[in-house]
Amino acid sequence: MESTFPNRQMSVTSSENFCRKEQRSQCLIRSRGGSTEYVSLREGYRNTMNVLSLKLHYVPNLIVSIVLYLSNLVIVYEIDWASQYKLLCKFRRAYNDFAELHDKLVSENYVKKDILPPKKLIGNKCEAFVEKRRLSLEIYLNEVYNYLKKAMPRELAVFLHMHIYDIFFLLQSMALEFFTEGNNLLQKSKTYKFNLIQLYAISERLKQPCPPIEVVDRKYDFSHVLDFNSHLTGLIIEGSSEPYRTSNIYSSALSIELSSFKNIEELTINQYPVDKIYNMGNLRDTVKYLKVNNTKLRNIVELAMCEEVHKNIENASDSHVWFKVTHLDLSDNRIEMIDEAIKLLPQIECLTLNNNLLSEISNVTLLPRLSQLYLASNNFSTLPDDLHTKLGYIMYIDLSQNKLTSLSSFSKLYSLEGLDVSCNRIEKIEEVKNIGHLPCLENLRLTGNPVSTIVDYRVKVLEPFGKRAADICLDNEKPNQKELDTVSVHQALRIAREGKSPTFTASDAPLFSAEIPNI
DSSP states (O other), X not given: OOOSSOOOOOOOOOOXXXXXXXXXXXXXXXXXXXXXXXXXXXXXXXXXXXXXXXXXOOOSEEEEEEEEETTTTEEEEEEEEEOTTOOEXXXXXXHHHHHHHHXXXXXXXXXXXXXXXXXXXXXXXXXXXXXXXXXXXXXHHHHHHHHHGGGOOHHHHHHTTHHHHOHHHHHHHHHHHHHHHHHHHHHHOSEEEEEHHHHHHHHHHHTOSSOOOOOSSGGGOTHHHHHHHHHOSEEEEEXXXXXXXXXXXXXXXXXXXXXXXXXXXXEEEESSOGGGEEEOTXXXXXXXXXXXXXXXXXXXXXXXXXXXXXXXXXXXOGGXXXXXXXXXXXXXXXXXXXXXXXXXXXXXXXXXXXXXXXXSOOSGGGOTTOOEEEOOSSOOSOOOTTHHHHSTTOOEEEOOSSOOOOOXXXXXXXTOOEEEOOSSOOOOGGGGGGTTTOTTOOEEEOTTSGGGGSTTHHHHHHGGGGGGGGGOEETTBOOOHHHHHHHHHHHHHHHHHHTOOOOOOGGGSOSOOOOOOOO
């Protein structure tokens, strides 16, 4: 019986550099253009569910089913495939896609022309014909795949979506993108968002002990990926709790490393557990702005020492110190306390811990440069009277959306310029007296508290600030002249009731003064 495929010689690269002959059963075949390479598997890959394997060039089950779109009566074939690593994927192709693939394979002398089921113009939506074609296309695709899987043409890989899930072809796609568009992307922004499948592919490629077999077309070379990464100053890692695209891969279960990023100053990690990062590279020496959100982080040591199996602050060394981080944002996590590991980020000036589970302020004395503290949406109900000993040089505090009832703890924060205690449980206007004497305070937010519903709320809040009332921006609004006049009247009445003579401070001195010169 004549073969349906042309007599095409497939070259096989010697595997001695990768695995011994008797070990090949424990290796995974990876194609390189017209060659085959054996790459040893790490223990644990073989039975790992929902994790992208090193290579997916063996698909034992390729099932084709049909979906009919009633909107335009186009028959589309849904292709499901599963690898020996239990990776499942599905996608849709029309008959024209099969025909286009076949033409490319024929033109490159990969397959013979007559093996694709022919196109039918009349009666092509007949149920019997549709089922017959489905079976024929399934046979065609399985035969073509099994014949070419050891020297996979890129056209077939793209048709099977392997450029999305297969490390080799995925890296080729990334290299092509950065080769053609890298300069334009960097000119627009030096911040780039990678999905975790891409970062996983880069990480796995960097594990290889030997240089890859030369790629004939240099635009697919992995060096383009490394070059692009080295020019970035901003990196966004976006995870997800949902399966990746139409596969069963949960990307947040993939482990990655970041050593290829040499100049990152702003690192953002969202919905990805930091303990999956097994190598931070030199990011501790370059990152200035660090954001880790929606990661279920419970304490800071999990981030500061993320690569370590045993994350104990007593075992920390200089290699764990984030030397340049000035802004740390750990919002939307599950942090219950600011643990001692915060000292591994000693340059922090702005600390954001919104929407966590904090109920006390601790270990902030380990941050001598701290000037801004954001603690909105936590569990604070009280604050210590000695808050000034912990936050002696603080300039801005956001404690909105908590359960505070008093402002007394802020009474000695003389460097404070802004305070947001909106949406708390402050009821008494007298609480404002605790902060009315603070010399630098200019921005105050009290909206959302019971106190904000009383009559003449704004005037009564501004009154304790005396001559500085005009400088106070209350609830994002400067006082108008009417409010200032009313404040002055209230102050005069209060002085009269108390039977005191008005006193003047340095802030009440006239705007113009002159000295009589000595003659």
